[in-house]
Amino acid sequence: MSMVIGSWVRETSRMTAPATPRVKLRREPKRGRYDRASVDRILDRALVAHIAFVSEGQPFCIPTLCARVGDRALIHGSSASRMLRGLSAGAPACLTATLTDGLVLARSAFEHSINYESAIVLGTLEAVTEPEAKRGALEAFTEKLLPGRWEEVRQPTAKELKATVILSLEIDEASAKVRSGPPETPPEDEDVDVWAGVVPIRTVYGDPVTAPDVAPGTPVSPSVARLPAR
Numbered sequence: 721m722s723m724v725i726g727s728w729v730r731e732t733s734r735m736t737a738p739a740t741p742r743v744k745l746r747r748e749p750k751r752g753r754y755d756r757a758s759v760d761r762i763l764d765r766a767l768v769a770h771i772a773f774v775s776e777g778q779p780f781c782i783p784t785l786c787a788r789v790g791d792r793a794l795i796h797g798s799s800a801s802r803m804l805r806g807l808s809a810g811a812p813a814c815l816t817a818t819l820t821d822g823l824v825l826a827r828s829a830f831e832h833s834i835n836y837e838s839a840i841v842l843g844t845l846e847a848v849t850e851p852e853a854k855r856g857a858l859e860a861f862t863e864k865l866l867p868g869r870w871e872e873v874r875q876p877t878a879k880e881l882k883a884t885v886i887l888s889l890e891i892d893e894a895s896a897k898v899r900s901g902p903p904e905t906p907p908e909d910e911d912v913d914v915w916a917g918v919v920p921i922r923t924v925y926g927d928p929v930t931a932p933d934v935a936p937g938t939p940v941s942p943s944v945a946r947l948p949a950r
């Protein structure tokens with residue numbers, strides 16, 4: 721399958737081995753995945769990613785919205801942002817997306833853990849400058865927040881597109897790590913008489929709160945109404 725948005729083409733090629741030694745899992749390697757589908761799924765589920773980079777010798781790790789279009793992870797923001805300035809200048813970066821799926825509650829404190837999926841992408845970000853690609857990126861961000869929202873709202877003007885910095889990171893040198901399943905029970909814990917198991921973590925939406933400047937009686941948008949039952 722391939723999908724074209726702007727000038728980007730999504731290739732569903734599969735990485736079955738780490739692209740480089742830098743993204744080869746050494747700790748718990750059985751939890752590692754290198755195929756694009758696994759990395760993409762995590763990037764697509766995570767609303768927020770953390771971007772790590774070094775600026776003037778100091779490491780920073782900045783949370784930010786992220787989206788994906790085809791082979792690229794996207795971040796966006798204001799040109800005044802140190803993060804975006806530094807990354808635009810070619811600082812090597814590490815983007816991490818994390819999903820927490822369940823509390824892993826063992827019989828001993830030591831074995832407590834969390835079920836998770838996380839993805840790491842290494843590389844250098846590039847500025848997206850072509851207006852149609854920028855529009856596609858803004859659409860991806862809006863649809864990531866809430867599917868269907870893009871068509872309901874005013875589209876960005878040329879001036880707004882110009883004021884928005886969008887950077888993209890090729891999903892090439894990447895890894896995913898997944899922990900799932902019950903807690904581990906070493907032999908010395910087998911007789912410990914306490915409940916153990918997994919408590920799934922779910923994201924739920926609350927009731928929509930209408931903005932104070934919206935005209936009274938304006939119905940909630942279909943995209944909002946379609947959100948899973950609260």
Ligand SMILES: Cc1cc2nc3c(=O)[nH]c(=O)nc-3n(C[C@H](O)[C@H](O)[C@H](O)COP(=O)(O)OP(=O)(O)OC[C@H]3O[C@@H](n4cnc5c(N)ncnc54)[C@H](O)[C@@H]3O)c2cc1C
Pocket residue numbers: 742743744745746747748818819820834836837838839840894895896897
């Ligand atoms: C929500 C959450 C909670 C965690 N809690 C803990 C904790 O309390 N203690 C702990 O030790 N570890 C925890 N981990 C696992 C942690 O992320 C590391 O995988 C682990 O600490 C090993 O780090 P390392 O640098 O030795 O990895 P290495 O295996 O040496 O890393 C080599 C390469 O493997 C890849 N890699 C490593 N970890 C990840 C990852 N999580 N996702 C994607 N790619 C990865 C990267 O490309 C990295 O460059 C947690 C992970 C998540 C997502």
